Amino acid sequence: MDKKLKLWDATMLVMGSMIGSGIFIVSSDMMRNLGSGYWLIAVWIITGILTVAGAISYGELSSVFPKAGGQYTYINEIFGKMAGFLYGWGLFTVIQTGTIAAVAMAFGKFTAYLVPWLNNSDPIFQSGSFRITWVQILAIVIIMLLTYINTRGVKGGKLLQNLFTVSKILALLGLIAFGFILVKDSHWAENLSFGWKAFQDFGKEVGNDLVPAGWKEIGGITLLGGIAAAMVGSVFSSVAWENVTFMSGEIENPKKNVVKSMVFGTVAVMSLYLLVNLVYLNALDRDGIAFADKNRPAVAASEMIFGNFGTVIMAVLVMISTFGCINGLVLAGARVYQTMAKDGLFFKAAIGNNRHGVPGKSLWMQGIWASVLALSGQYGDLLDMISFVIVLFYMITVFGVIWLRIKKPDLERPYKTWLYPVTPLLYLLIGTAFCVLLIIYKPQYTWPGFLLILIGVPVYFFINRKDKEQGV
Template sequence: MSPQQVSDTRPQPQPTLSLRHAVAIIVGIVIGAGIFKSPSLVAQFSGSASTMMWAWVLGGLISLLGALCYAELASAWPHAGGDYHFLWRAYGRRVAFLFAWARFAVITTGSIALLGFVFGDYMSALLPWGTTHSAAIWAALALIVLTWLNLRGLQASASTQSWLTMAEVLGLVLVIVAGIWLSTGNGSAIAPGTIVTQESSSGTGMWGLAMVFVLLTYGGWNEAAYLSAEMHGSRKRILHALVISIGLITALYVAVNWAYWQGLGMSGMAGSKAVAADLLERAFGAAGQWVMAAMVAVAAITSMNATMIVGARTNFAVGRDWPQLAFLGRWQQARGVPSIALYAQSACAMLLILLGDTMRSGFQTMVDFTAPVFWLFFLLSTLALIVLRVREPHAERPFRVPFYPLLPLIFAGVCGYMLWSSLVYVRIGAWVGVAVLAVGGVLLWWLERGAAPAVDDARGDGNRI
C-alpha cells in the first residue's frame, strides 16, 4: 500500500455486492437485443446446422478465455476503474485517459442511447405515443427512471437488475419452450435440416464473419472488472462471477439457437428479419408477436441498467486521477454510488438520444464506431496481463491464468482478428472513432498543460481502490 493510498481519506467504493448481484449484472449486460437478431446472420454464414451450433459453443469458450485473463487482472488489482486502471498500470496515464474518453464519449453512452432506442421501438409497438418521436420519448423516459434508480444506491439498482435479469432469462426460456413445442410436431415447424442455397458455398471468410456476430452477441462480460472493488468476500469471487455468468449465457445461447433451428429450419433462420418473433408466432400464433415485443423491451432495459451501473465507475476513476476533473471522483458513501459521474454519463446519453431522434442515420454511424475502438482497447487490456506479469512479478495474484502465456496470447489473437474485421466492415464508423480519439488527445493535452495528475506514476500505484 503506497503512501498516497494511506493518506487518501476520500470516500471509496465498499465491498457490498453479492455474487448473485454480480452475476445478474454481467448476464444483464451480455444478453441484450443481439440474441434476437444475430442468429439469423450467423445462420446465413455458417453453412450447416452443426457448424452454426459449434460457432455458438466456440463463442462461449473464447469468452471464457478472455474471462480468465480479466479474472487475473481484477483479482490482483480490484478497482472501480476496471480496464482504465489496468491500462494505466501497464501503459501509463495517456493510454488510460484515451480509453476513458472513448468510453465516456461514445462506447458506454452510445450503448445506453442505442439500448434506449431499442426499448423505445418495441414499447412503441406495445404502447404507442401517437407521434414519430415515440421511440425517443420512451428512450428518454427509460434513461430518466434508471438514472433516478441508480442514484438511490448500488443496492437498489443491483436488486432491480436481479429481477430484470430473471425476467430476461425467462423470456429466453420461453423461446426454448417454443422450439421444443415445434420439434415435437406441434404448430407449423419447418424441417430443421433445410438449408438455403447461399449457405452451401460458405467458406473460411464466411465462418469468420459468422464469428464476428457471435462474439458481438457475447460481448459485455468484461464489464465485470468494474465491479471488482465492490464485491465482498475473497478477491477470487470475481472469477466465480465470470465463470458462472459465461456458463449460463453459453447454455442459454446454444439452447435458444437450437430452438430457432428446430422451429424455423436453417432457411427460415437465415431469411428471417426477426427470428424470435417468427418462432413465437409459429408456435403461439399472433400473440407471439406481442410477447416478442415485450421480451426485447425487457432485454434492452436490462442491459441499459447494467451498462449504467458499470459505466459511471470509469468516470469516477478518472476524476480521482485528474485534479481538473475531480468533480467526477466524488463518491456518495451512504448510497455507494458516484453521483456526479452518473449525472455526467446520463447527460451525455440524453444528448445522443436527442441527436439520434433528429438524424437517425448519423446516430447509427456514430454508434457503429464503437466496434473498432472497443476491440482495440480490449486487445490492449489483454496484453496488459503479460506486461504486468513482467513489470510487477511479485504482485499478489489470487488467481493466475492457466497455461500462461498461451491462453492470453490466443485471446489477444482473437481480439486482433476482431479489430481487423470491425475495421473492414465498419469503415465509416472507424473514421468517426479516430475523430473521437483525436478529440480525446486534444483534451489530454489541455489537462497535461495544467496541474499534474494526482498519480504521476506510470502504473497508477497511488490510486488503487
C-alpha cells in the same frame, strides 16, 4: 466503503449487462452474411470461446487490482496514464454510453410492437434526414429513470438488477424448451447444410444489396469476410461482462468474487445464446431468419412456437431483457468516470459520492450523454462502431496479463489465468483475426472507432497541460 455486492449479485450484474437486445436481433444480419445455419452456430461458438477466454484472463488482473475502475484501472496501471485515459474516453464517448443508447432504442422499438402508435405517429421534429420520434423519447425516459434509481443507492440498483436478470434467464429457458417441444415442422437439417456452396448460393439469392458481388466468386476467402461481418453482431451481444470489474470497490472479497462472477456469468450467457440460436434454426428456415420482419428473428420464431400470441410474449421478454441490461450498464459505468476524475482525467464534479454513497453526478453525466446518442436513433450504426473499439481494448487488456507476467513476475497474484499462456494467446489470436478481417472487408465498421480514439489524444494532452500549469 461497505461491500454491498455479494458473488450472486456480481454474477447477476455480469449476466444482466450481457443479455440485452442483441440476441433477439443480430442473428438475421449474421445469417445474411453467412448463408448457412452451420456457420451461424460456428460463429457463436467462436464468439463464446473469445468471450470466456477474455473473462478468464481478466480474472488475474481483477485479483491484482481489486479496486473500483476495473478495466480502466488495469490499463492505467500496466500501460500508463495516457492509455488509461484513452480507454476511459472511449468508454464515456461511445462504448458504455453508446451501448446504453442502443439497448434503450431496442427497448423503445419492441415497446412499439405492443403500442403501434409509437411507430405510426408523426415525428416530433424533422429536419432533412434527422428526426426525433416518440420511440427515441421513450428510450431517453428509460435512461433517465434508471439513472435516477441508481442515484438513490446501490441497494435499489442491485435489487432491480437481480429481479430483471432472473426474469429474463427464466424466460429464455422457457423459450428454449418450448422452441424444441412445440415446433412441429423442424428446419434443423436444411439449416445445418455445410460448405462453401451454401454460402455462395445464398450470395446469388440475396443479390448485390446484401452481399458484395465479388464475394460470389472467391469462395472460402469470402467466407472469412462473412464471418468477420457476422461477428460484429455476436460480439456486440456478448460484451459488457467486464462491467462487474468497474464495481470491484463495492464487491465482497473482490480478489476472488470478481473472477468467479465473470467466468460463471460468461459461460452461462454464451450457453444460453447458443441454445437460443438452435431454437431459431429449429423453428425457421434460412430465409425466415435472414429476412425476419424488421430484423427480429426472435419474434418470427416465437410466432412459430406460440402462434400469433408469440409476438406479444417476445416483445415483453425483450422489454424485460433490455430494461435489466440498461440498469446494469448504468450502475457500473459511472464508477469508471469517478475513478478517472480522482486521477485528474475527468470532470472534477464526478469525484464525490452523493448522500446515498454513490457517484450521483457521474451517473447523471453518463445518462445525459447516452440520451444525446439515443437521439441519433441508429441502433445499427452504434453497434457497428462499438464492437471494433471494444474488442481492441479487450485485446490491450488481455495483453496486459502477459506484459505484467514478464515485467513483474513476483507480483502477488491471488488468482492466476487458467491454462496461461494459452488462454490469453487464444483471445489475442481470435481478436486479431476479427479486427484484421473487419479492416479488410468492412472498413466502415472500423474507422469511426479509430477516429474516436485519435480525438482523445489532443484531449489528453490538453488536460495534462492544464495540470502542469496548475503545478499538479
